[in-house]
Amino acid sequence: MTVLFLMIFQVVIIALAAPFFDGIARVLRARLQARKGPPDFFQTYRDIIKLYKRGRTAPKCAHWFFTYAPYFLYATGAAMLAAMPITYAGYESVGYSDIFVLVYLAALLKFVFGVASIDSGNPFAAVGGSREQMIGVFVEPVLIISLLVVMLLAGTSNLIDIKNMMYAGEIGYFMPAFAVASISFLWAMYVESGRNPYDLAEAEQELQEGLLGEYSGSDFGVAQAALMLKQFAMIGLFITIFEPFNLTMHPILSLILFLIKAGLFYVGAVFIDNFGARYKLLGGFKTNATFALGVSVVALVLYIVGA
Amino acid sequence: MKGDKFINKLKEKITVKDVSRMPEEQITITVDRADLPEAVRMLYYDMGGWLSTMVPNDERAINGNYVLYYAISMEGGKMTPEDELPPEDKCWITVKAYIPAHDPTYPSVTCKVPAAVWYEREAYDMFGLVAVGLPDPRRLMLSDDWPDGLYPLRKDAMEYNYRPDPVDHADEPDYDFMHPEGSGTLDIPLGPLHITSDEPGHFRLYCDGDTIIDADYRLFYQHRGMEKLAENRMSYDQMAFLAERVCGICGYAHATACIEAAERAIDMEIPRRAQAIRIINQEIERLHSHMLNIGLACEVTGNINAFMHIFRIREYSMELAQLVSGGRKTYGNVVVGGMRRDISAKETKRGLELLDIMETQIKEVWEAVMEDDSQVSRWKGVGILDRQVARDFSAVGPNIRGSGFKRDTRYDHPYDFHDAIDFKVIVEDGGDVFARETVRYGELLQTISIIRQCFELMPSGSIVINHSKRIIPNAFALANNEAPRGENIHWIQHGNAHKVNRWRCRAATYNNWPSLRYQFRGNTIADAALIVCSMDPCYSCTDRTTLIDVKTGKSKILSHDELKRYAQTLKNHPMKNM
Numbered sequence: 055m056t057v058l059f060l061m062i063f064q065v066v067i068i069a070l071a072a073p074f075f076d077g078i079a080r081v082l083r084a085r086l087q088a089r090k091g092p093p094d095f096f097q098t099y100r101d102i103i104k105l106y107k108r109g110r111t112a113p114k115c116a117h118w119f120f121t122y123a124p125y126f127l128y129a130t131g132a133a134m135l136a137a138m139p140i141t142y143a144g145y146e147s148v149g150y151s152d153i154f155v156l157v158y159l160a161a162l163l164k165f166v167f168g169v170a171s172i173d174s175g176n177p178f179a180a181v182g183g184s185r186e187q188m189i190g191v192f193v194e195p196v197l198i199i200s201l202l203v204v205m206l207l208a209g210t211s212n213l214i215d216i217k218n219m220m221y222a223g224e225i226g227y228f229m230p231a232f233a234v235a236s237i238s239f240l241w242a243m244y245v246e247s248g249r250n251p252y253d254l255a256e257a258e259q260e261l262q263e264g265l266l267g268e269y270s271g272s273d274f275g276v277a278q279a280a281l282m283l284k285q286f287a288m289i290g291l292f293i294t295i296f297e298p299f300n301l302t303m304h305p306i307l308s309l310i311l312f313l314i315k316a317g318l319f320y321v322g323a324v325f326i327d328n329f330g331a332r333y334k335l336l337g338g339f340k341t342n343a344t345f346a347l348g349v350s351v352v353a354l355v356l357y358i359v360g361a
Numbered sequence: 362m363k364g365d366k367f368i369n370k371l372k373e374k375i376t377v378k379d380v381s382r383m384p385e386e387q388i389t390i391t392v393d394r395a396d397l398p399e400a401v402r403m404l405y406y407d408m409g410g411w412l413s414t415m416v417p418n419d420e421r422a423i424n425g426n427y428v429l430y431y432a433i434s435m436e437g438g439k440m441t442p443e444d445e446l447p448p449e450d451k452c453w454i455t456v457k458a459y460i461p462a463h464d465p466t467y468p469s470v471t472c473k474v475p476a477a478v479w480y481e482r483e484a485y486d487m488f489g490l491v492a493v494g495l496p497d498p499r500r501l502m503l504s505d506d507w508p509d510g511l512y513p514l515r516k517d518a519m520e521y522n523y524r525p526d527p528v529d530h531a532d533e534p535d536y537d538f539m540h541p542e543g544s545g546t547l548d549i550p551l552g553p554l555h556i557t558s559d560e561p562g563h564f565r566l567y568c569d570g571d572t573i574i575d576a577d578y579r580l581f582y583q584h585r586g587m588e589k590l591a592e593n594r595m596s597y598d599q600m601a602f603l604a605e606r607v608c609g610i611c612g613y614a615h616a617t618a619c620i621e622a623a624e625r626a627i628d629m630e631i632p633r634r635a636q637a638i639r640i641i642n643q644e645i646e647r648l649h650s651h652m653l654n655i656g657l658a659c660e661v662t663g664n665i666n667a668f669m670h671i672f673r674i675r676e677y678s679m680e681l682a683q684l685v686s687g688g689r690k691t692y693g694n695v696v697v698g699g700m701r702r703d704i705s706a707k708e709t710k711r712g713l714e715l716l717d718i719m720e721t722q723i724k725e726v727w728e729a730v731m732e733d734d735s736q737v738s739r740w741k742g743v744g745i746l747d748r749q750v751a752r753d754f755s756a757v758g759p760n761i762r763g764s765g766f767k768r769d770t771r772y773d774h775p776y777d778f779h780d781a782i783d784f785k786v787i788v789e790d791g792g793d794v795f796a797r798e799t800v801r802y803g804e805l806l807q808t809i810s811i812i813r814q815c816f817e818l819m820p821s822g823s824i825v826i827n828h829s830k831r832i833i834p835n836a837f838a839l840a841n842n843e844a845p846r847g848e849n850i851h852w853i854q855h856g857n858a859h860k861v862n863r864w865r866c867r868a869a870t871y872n873n874w875p876s877l878r879y880q881f882r883g884n885t886i887a888d889a890a891l892i893v894c895s896m897d898p899c900y901s902c903t904d905r906t907t908l909i910d911v912k913t914g915k916s917k918i919l920s921h922d923e924l925k926r927y928a929q930t931l932k933n934h935p936m937k938n939m
Binding site for chain 1: 662888
């Protein structure tokens with residue numbers, strides 16, 4: 055019961071705090087781009103509230119799927135966050151907090167996103183949707199192999215157990231396979247969070263607003279918030295598995311610490327996504343993905359040879 | 362005399378009825394309409410001409426005929442570096458042909474010179490002159506439900522307050538897009554409301570997977586009727602203001618070209634100081650336009666950071682414009698015979714400071730962009746403009762200079778103060794987006810140097826002549842200038858009572874659009890917007906001509922429906938070789 059309460063608690067807090075970090079990222083980005091930008095860190099809240107107040111429009115050809123997809127996306131993002139043992143790592147083990155649950159939720163989110171964009175009937179959204187799936191083809195092997203190494207090392211796929219083993223020093227960066235897997239996972243995490251140069255969801259010029267092209271008003275606001283949750287979930291996964299510093303098991307304190315760490319990643323990514331052009335899927339993207347796949351395979355080989 | 366050798370060569374094959382010169386380097390030859398295609402072809406391909414403009418004109422009140430003027434810029438084919446005429450031979454030859462009013466047809470030149478295709482389609486829309494054998498006789502400018510038999514630029518066309526009855530949505534004819542026939546192609550409509558340009562233009566991309574195999578486009582959604590407006594109502598001083606509003610970016614180039622055409626037609630020489638100030642204003646326009654385009658080419662690929670920094674620098678060029686002309690964008694300082702506004706020594710000093718700031722910062726930003734491999738790789742090899750296509754369609758500006766042609770009207774036909782100025786024509790060989798943007802960067806530096814030279818060599822004296830010359834009715838001339846996007850040509854025929862009889866404004870982009878289709882082929886959808894952007898299209902420039910805009914709102918809605926319908930059905934086409 056306590057665990058269930060803590061799960062809901064952490065999702066609500068992170069969902070409420072996420073736009074704040076987005077606001078910081080936007081201010082920072084504006085400074086880097088020599089423009090004025092939002093007046094404070096709360097602009098994303100105002101945007102979402104404003105969007106939520108607006109009406110919705112949907113293409114005539116769209117089905118129920120298109121209409122409910124933003125809420126579904128949001129729920130999936132929230133479910134991912136709930137599976138993260140941020141506040142309840144010190145309590146009894148729950149089966150829900152599992153790597154496989156997270157991987158499938160991430161795949162579900164991608165699927166819903168893609169289908170909703172194709173359902174919108176907008177050919178650009180359809181192209182964007184199919185590309186988003188292509189990204190999955192490139193990223194998921196890297197993600198799975200990296201996580202596989204971790205699961206093999208820990209002997210379990212339960213995140214709470216993995217986290218506790220990490221804190222107990224049973225697995226960690228002293229294992230080369232673990233260290234190398236963390237590198238390839240970091241890449242996969244960055245791509246999955248949908249930032250430039252791997253960003254397509256918002257490739258507004260090339261794909262004319264891409265996936266979200268037909269969404270507007272409250273639907274759009276919810277979809278935006280869902281994508282933000284997804285980014286925090288991906289960062290959270292990295293922090294849960296690969297972040298070695300155990301300072302506290304106290305639910306509230308660890309949640310605050312998590313927010314600070316995740317926020318640092320979220321805002322720090324501006325230094326990557328702000329510079330340079332987007333990769334083309336079969337150009338720079340493919341090259342990078344191949345390299346990351348190579349790194350993850352190295353981690354697997356290291357595990358097999360027992361290093 | 363200049364151009365004689367071309368005319369003699371022409372006379373070997375066809376009868377040249379008449380030769381006239383006004384001004385000296387603009388030669389008009391009259392041929393029979395049956396000889397028209399061959400005459401244009403010989404000048405274009407055999408003697409190294411480029412189609413500058415084609416002017417259909419209604420001269421029934423003067424000589425009882427319609428008249429076609431094909432203005433060809435003789436400068437050499439330029440396919441190789443040697444293939445260029447010496448400066449003393451460069452001139453314009455205008456081929457003139459009379460079309461009798463009772464039989465408004467002529468053999469199509471497009472079959473022999475593809476560059477004429479848009480001009481001949483426009484001639485039908487505006488004057489009802491039918492080019493027999495024209496491969497693509499669809500409407501170009503007027504909306505598809507325009508009433509038959511109504512030709513807006515004919516002198517007796519219509520009452521100004523005449524408004525044809527609106528056609529019901531359901532009855533409005535569809536525009537017939539050119540489909541590549543083949544199975545499994547996917548139609549992707551881009552526009553008419555287009556995020557990259559925020560201007561109306563409808564593109565159809567035919568894709569196989571991600572690759573564009575062909576494209577077609579429909580422009581002219583925004584009809585303004587400028588040419589007709591000027592013809593009957595405006596004095597020359599008003600026309601300069603109207604011409605400046607042809608375009609939202611390079612309007613000044615239109616204003617000067619328009620006024621210089623009027624001046625050349627009566628051989629009016631303006632003071633050197635006024636010439637220098639005109640050049641300064643034009644070059645400032647190039648500064649901000651090129652920075653806009655390089656910035657957009659970054660933004661279209663997602664590099665918002667570079668875009669914002671280039672726009673920060675662009676702000677200095679706007680300040681410079683405000684300093685020397687009083688306006689940030691619309692300068693409004695050209696009049697027949699000179700300028701309305703002089704430049705003071707204080708302004709010159711501050712102007713030179715701004716130029717220094719811009720020069721350093723542009724170099725810095727460009728260096729940073731070039732160091733970014735992801736950006737450069739998005740530009741390289743994309744949207745290649747083939748050299749033969751460029752030659753066939755008379756492309757202009759950075760678009761053609763990126764394909765290795767040394768074609769710049771400031772260099773080929775120097776005007777105003779350019780004879781006193783030293784500058785280099787920037788040419789790149791790649792033909793891709795990267796080459797075009799590199800050309801623009803090189804031109805930015807050249808432009809800064811040109812403005813600096815103008816400030817330093819500024820002749821003293823008056824900036825406007827006293828009007829002693831009278832307008833000569835029916836005298837005509839064309840004027841050229843190198844707008845940021847390429848060569849602008851304005852053609853003016855004077856009328857009575859200090860009003861213009863015919864004003865033909867040909868914006869740079871008009872010559873670049875027809876070849877865009879070939880630039881699309883083989884690229885991916887992700888690059889489509891980038892290719893359009895690198896051409897630096899100017900929708901409003903090409904939208905200037907048509908008369909009444911009662912249809913505008915309506916046809917937009919229709920296209921929107923059309924767009925949705927295509928979005929739903931991913932059509933397969935029957936097999937046919939492409």
